[in-house]
Amino acid sequence: MVTLHDRKFISADSDKCVGCQICEYACSFSHEKVFNAVKSRIRVVRARQIKNIAVTCRKCQEPACVAACPRDALSQSLETGNIIIDKDQCNGCGWCIEACDYGAMMMHPETKTVYVCDLCQYKPDGPQCVKWCPEEALTVVTSDVLAQKARLSAIKKLFQDKDET
DSSP: OOOOGGGGEEEEOOOTOOOHHHHHHHHHHHHHOOOOOGGOOEEEEEETTEEEEEOOOOOOOOOOHHHHHHTOEEOOOOTTTTEEOOTTTTOOOHHHHOOTSSSOOOOOTTOOOOOOOOOTTTTTTHHHHHHTTTTTOOOEHHHHHHHHHHHHHHHHHHHHHHHHH
């Protein structure tokens, strides 16, 4: 069984992301065989017209999306942390979409069932969004690695603030 600290997910560096959406197109082509950002399992979000960040599933330890599903259509893999969707059980109510703190759950425009990032689990060369990101803004990380990056960033900011005074 994989612990929360071992679960891998995609992290985006907003300082590198230029909002090109290539990650969305790589994902949709990889999963749906079409270049259609609406069918992507990763989304580029723009904030204040100058910051971009790609958002995808964080493989939560106690996923709110799974808990919110009234039809038990969602479960979580103990091995990978991936959210598993039983498309026969999903009626497209969208409760999981509302429950997700990260905005990672999406409704498929044609099947009207939810879908979410699976880290390209069946692709031998891994997540296609990471592979094709021209700015190398996306990486596959664990929560421990992300926490370490946050600590280093906070320390760097402290030193920058001290130098400015």
